[in-house]
Amino acid sequence: MRDVDIAEAARLSGVRASTLRFYEEKGLIASHGRRGLRRLFDPAVLDRLALIALGRAAGFSLDEIATMFAPDGRPRIDRRMLAAKAEELDRTIRKLNAMRDGLRHAAACPAPSHMECPTFRRLLRAAASGAIGERKARRPPRKSLAATGREKGRAREP
Amino acid sequence: MRDVDIAEAARLSGVRASTLRFYEEKGLIASHGRRGLRRLFDPAVLDRLALIALGRAAGFSLDEIATMFAPDGRPRIDRRMLAAKAEELDRTIRKLNAMRDGLRHAAACPAPSHMECPTFRRLLRAAASGAIGERKARRPPRKSLAATGREKGRAREP
DNA sequence: CTGCCAGTTCAAGTCAACTTGAGGTCAAGG
DNA sequence: CCTTGACCTCAAGTTGACTTGAACTGGCAG
Known part of the structure; x- marks a missing residue:
C-alpha cells in the first residue's frame, strides 16, 4: 500500500481528517503529494501520528511535540x-x-x-495553600474510535 | 475581623481580585455588601474559596463546584x-x-x-490505540503566592 | 475641597487544540 | 458529458477559566 489519502489516514489512525489538516498546517505531519486536490500521505504518517498521540498523552503540547522531529522527519527525542x-x-x-x-x-x-x-x-x-497543584482533566474527545470516513454527514453532537 | 474587602480576600486566599469578581459573577461566592463601590466579603468566603480550590485541584469544573453548595451557602457535597x-x-x-x-x-x-x-x-x-487516555496538565497560574494588592501596577508578563 | 488611586463595570481578549461553515474544485461513475 | 460527493481552503467559532482594557467612581488623606 503506497500513499494513503486523508480519509484512510483518519480511519487507520483514529484521528479526524480535520485534525490531520490542522496538524499539517502546524507542521506536525506533511502530505506527500496530491491527487487532484486531495492530499496523499506516506503510510509512515501513521507512525508519526502515533508518536504525536503518545506525546499528547504524556502531557506534551503540540509545539513541544513539534521539536521532537528532526528536520528529516525522523523522531529525535531528547x-x-x-x-x-x-x-x-x-x-x-x-x-x-x-x-x-x-x-x-x-x-x-x-x-x-x-x-x-x-x-x-x-x-x-x-x-x-496551593500544595496540591493545578490540574485539569482534558474534556473527552468527540470520538476516539476510527472515523466512518464521511466528514460532512457525521451526526453533529449538540 | 468583620468583612474583608476584595484586596484582603485576594491576599488571604491567594486568589486574584479579578478572579474573585469572576467567581462572584458565576455565583460561586457572594459579596456581603458594599462600602461605596467596594465589595465587602464575609470572612467565611475564605473557606469557600478553599473548597473551590480543592474542587479545582480534584478536577471538578467550576460548574460542578457550584452544585456543591446548598442554597444556604453551606457545602452540600454528594x-x-x-x-x-x-x-x-x-x-x-x-x-x-x-x-x-x-x-x-x-x-x-x-x-x-x-x-x-x-x-x-x-x-x-x-x-x-487510545489505551492511554487524554490528559492535559493545566498551564501554570500566573502567580500562586499571595497577591501584592495592586492590580493595575502588576508587571505584565509578555 | 481636591485629587489620588484602589476599587468598579462591561466588553473583549487569551490560550490550546481543534471543529465548523461557507463556498469552491475535481476525479470518477453513470 | 454531467453529476456527485468527498475533498479542498480560509475564516471564524468553541470551550473553560480567567485576564485585560477602557472608562468611570467615590472614600479618604492632605
Missing part, C-alpha cells in the same frame, strides 16, 4: 526531556494520589458535614 | 460524586504511572533510536 516529563508526571501522580485518598475518605467519612471531618479539612488547607 | 471522582482519579493515576514508567525507560534506553526500543514501541502502540 532523553533529558523525557526524564524531565517523567519527573513531572511523578509529581502529578503524587498529588493525585493524595487527592484521591482524601476524596475517598471524605466519601466514606461519617461526619455529618464534611466541614467537621479532619481529613477533609486537611485537604482543604492543602488546596488553599 | 459523597457518591466524591467516590466517582476518586475512581476517575484512580484511572488517571494508573495511566500516568504507565506513561511515567514508559518515559523513564525510554529516557534510559540504550537503543540508538527510540524507534528501535521495544518498550517505546509498546507505549507508542498503546497511545495510538
Whole structure:
C-alpha cells in the first residue's frame, strides 16, 4: 500500500481528517503529494501520528511535540526531556494520589458535614495553600474510535 | 475581623481580585455588601474559596463546584460524586504511572533510536490505540503566592 | 475641597487544540 | 458529458477559566 489519502489516514489512525489538516498546517505531519486536490500521505504518517498521540498523552503540547522531529522527519527525542516529563508526571501522580485518598475518605467519612471531618479539612488547607497543584482533566474527545470516513454527514453532537 | 474587602480576600486566599469578581459573577461566592463601590466579603468566603480550590485541584469544573453548595451557602457535597471522582482519579493515576514508567525507560534506553526500543514501541502502540487516555496538565497560574494588592501596577508578563 | 488611586463595570481578549461553515474544485461513475 | 460527493481552503467559532482594557467612581488623606 503506497500513499494513503486523508480519509484512510483518519480511519487507520483514529484521528479526524480535520485534525490531520490542522496538524499539517502546524507542521506536525506533511502530505506527500496530491491527487487532484486531495492530499496523499506516506503510510509512515501513521507512525508519526502515533508518536504525536503518545506525546499528547504524556502531557506534551503540540509545539513541544513539534521539536521532537528532526528536520528529516525522523523522531529525535531528547532523553533529558523525557526524564524531565517523567519527573513531572511523578509529581502529578503524587498529588493525585493524595487527592484521591482524601476524596475517598471524605466519601466514606461519617461526619455529618464534611466541614467537621479532619481529613477533609486537611485537604482543604492543602488546596488553599496551593500544595496540591493545578490540574485539569482534558474534556473527552468527540470520538476516539476510527472515523466512518464521511466528514460532512457525521451526526453533529449538540 | 468583620468583612474583608476584595484586596484582603485576594491576599488571604491567594486568589486574584479579578478572579474573585469572576467567581462572584458565576455565583460561586457572594459579596456581603458594599462600602461605596467596594465589595465587602464575609470572612467565611475564605473557606469557600478553599473548597473551590480543592474542587479545582480534584478536577471538578467550576460548574460542578457550584452544585456543591446548598442554597444556604453551606457545602452540600454528594459523597457518591466524591467516590466517582476518586475512581476517575484512580484511572488517571494508573495511566500516568504507565506513561511515567514508559518515559523513564525510554529516557534510559540504550537503543540508538527510540524507534528501535521495544518498550517505546509498546507505549507508542498503546497511545495510538487510545489505551492511554487524554490528559492535559493545566498551564501554570500566573502567580500562586499571595497577591501584592495592586492590580493595575502588576508587571505584565509578555 | 481636591485629587489620588484602589476599587468598579462591561466588553473583549487569551490560550490550546481543534471543529465548523461557507463556498469552491475535481476525479470518477453513470 | 454531467453529476456527485468527498475533498479542498480560509475564516471564524468553541470551550473553560480567567485576564485585560477602557472608562468611570467615590472614600479618604492632605
